[in-house]
Amino acid sequence: MNVSGGLRETLATKAAGFSDLMGTAEAVPPPKLLLKPVLGDRRPWRHSVFILRNRILQASLLAAAILWLTGCPPRASIAEINRDRGRYLGKELTIAGRVSDSFGALSTGVFQVDDGTGTMWVYSQNYGVPSNGAKVSVTGKLEQGFNFGGRTFAAILRETQARH
Numbered sequence: 717m718n719v720s721g722g723l724r725e726t727l728a729t730k731a732a733g734f735s736d737l738m739g740t741a742e743a744v745p746p747p748k749l750l751l752k753p754v755l756g757d758r759r760p761w762r763h764s765v766f767i768l769r770n771r772i773l774q775a776s777l778l779a780a781a782i783l784w785l786t787g788c789p790p791r792a793s794i795a796e797i798n799r800d801r802g803r804y805l806g807k808e809l810t811i812a813g814r815v816s817d818s819f820g821a822l823s824t825g826v827f828q829v830d831d832g833t834g835t836m837w838v839y840s841q842n843y844g845v846p847s848n849g850a851k852v853s854v855t856g857k858l859e860q861g862f863n864f865g866g867r868t869f870a871a872i873l874r875e876t877q878a879r880h
Contacts, residue, residue, distance in 0.1 A: 795833035812853040820845040
């Protein structure tokens with residue numbers, strides 16, 4: 717006779733009798749035995765390290781994405797900048813469009829960018845001056861009252877990063 721089989725039958729009979737007392741006629745399955753891991757088994761430890769490493773990686777990627785998105789200067793249309801110069805004055809921003817006019821020498825000069833909504837002059841020092849018709853994206857700080865080459869500009873974007 718199998719001892720564990722007899723024990724299961726006894727437990728099932730007692731459980732059925734208890735359930736009859738409670739008013740239900742369903743048989744209750746025998747309880748499952750819980751097995752403890754063998755001392756030499758290290759998989760649970762490795763699994764928890766794997767999960768922790770994945771969570772750290774996910775948190776790092778999320779933090780990097782947030783920093784990348786907040787670190788970008790805002791891109792604005794030239795019409796929006798001209799409408800509310802005070803809002804953008806002294807702040808770094810990015811404009812994009814085609815060069816409609818340019819002059820300068822020895823990697824210093826000014827050029828006019830037209831994005832279809834308006835035009836804005838850009839002062840470039842150490843970044844060179846693009847040719848007319850070139851498509852550019854310029855990042856810089858907006859300044860007011862600028863003189864260059866005998867001309868006065870009401871508002872100009874002083875280039876702070878190389879164009880892309």
